[in-house]
Amino acid sequence: MLAKLVGWLLLGVVRLLTGAQARWYGCPPKAEQRIYFANHQSHADLVMIWAALPEELRSITRPIAARDYWANTPVKRWITTEVFNAVYVERQAAAPEPSAEAPEEARAVDPLAPLVEALRSGDSIIIFPEGTRGHTGEPQKFKSGLYALATQFPEVVLVPAWIDNVQRVMPKGEIVPVPILCSVTFGAPIRVEAGEERRPFLDRARAAVIALRDV
Structure with a gap:
C-alpha cells in the first residue's frame, strides 16, 4: 500500500514538473510484452519514461536501473525496488574486469542476466542501449545488449522511443529539478531481420530512435 501511494505521489510530481507527455506515433499503447529502447541523457530518463506509460x-513494465546510482542509498533503493520494480544492472564502468585468478563463476557473470530473467518471466522492460548518458544531444553508438536480447526473445516487440528535454529538468550535477515540458515519443516497432548482423541492426535501431526526435 505504501509503495502504491508513493508511486502516485511521484507520478504527480513528475507530471507537474514535466507534463510527461506520451506520443504514440508508430504504435498504440498495448499490453503485450515489449522492449522499449530509448536515448539516454539523464538519470531522470528512467522516471520520465515510466511516468509516460x-x-x-506501468504495472507490467520494468525499467533498468544502474545499481551503483539507484541502489546507493536506502531511499533510492526502496523506490526503485518497490515503486518502479526496476531491474538492477551493473554498469561496465562501475564493475572491475575480473582477473584470470578470479573464480570461474565470477568471471562468467553476464550483465544481461537480470534482463533475461525479467523477459523470461513475461515482463516488458525499458532499456537504454547507449549504456551511459550522452551529453551531445545525439545518442552514442548502441551497445550489443539490445541485439542479444532481440535475438534471444524474437517474439518480444521492440519499440523505439525518444525522450525529449528531460536532461534540462535534471542537469548533470544538479539535485533540484527544474520544471520543463518533456515528452516521450514511441515509434513503430522494429525487429532483427533474417541474417542481419549485430552492428547493422544496432545502427538501424539507433536511427529509429533519432528519427523520432523531430516527429
Whole structure:
C-alpha cells in the first residue's frame, strides 16, 4: 500500500514538473510484452519514461536501473525496488574486469542476466542501449545488449522511443529539478531481420530512435 501511494505521489510530481507527455506515433499503447529502447541523457530518463506509460503498461513494465546510482542509498533503493520494480544492472564502468585468478563463476557473470530473467518471466522492460548518458544531444553508438536480447526473445516487440528535454529538468550535477515540458515519443516497432548482423541492426535501431526526435 505504501509503495502504491508513493508511486502516485511521484507520478504527480513528475507530471507537474514535466507534463510527461506520451506520443504514440508508430504504435498504440498495448499490453503485450515489449522492449522499449530509448536515448539516454539523464538519470531522470528512467522516471520520465515510466511516468509516460499508462497505468496498465506501468504495472507490467520494468525499467533498468544502474545499481551503483539507484541502489546507493536506502531511499533510492526502496523506490526503485518497490515503486518502479526496476531491474538492477551493473554498469561496465562501475564493475572491475575480473582477473584470470578470479573464480570461474565470477568471471562468467553476464550483465544481461537480470534482463533475461525479467523477459523470461513475461515482463516488458525499458532499456537504454547507449549504456551511459550522452551529453551531445545525439545518442552514442548502441551497445550489443539490445541485439542479444532481440535475438534471444524474437517474439518480444521492440519499440523505439525518444525522450525529449528531460536532461534540462535534471542537469548533470544538479539535485533540484527544474520544471520543463518533456515528452516521450514511441515509434513503430522494429525487429532483427533474417541474417542481419549485430552492428547493422544496432545502427538501424539507433536511427529509429533519432528519427523520432523531430516527429
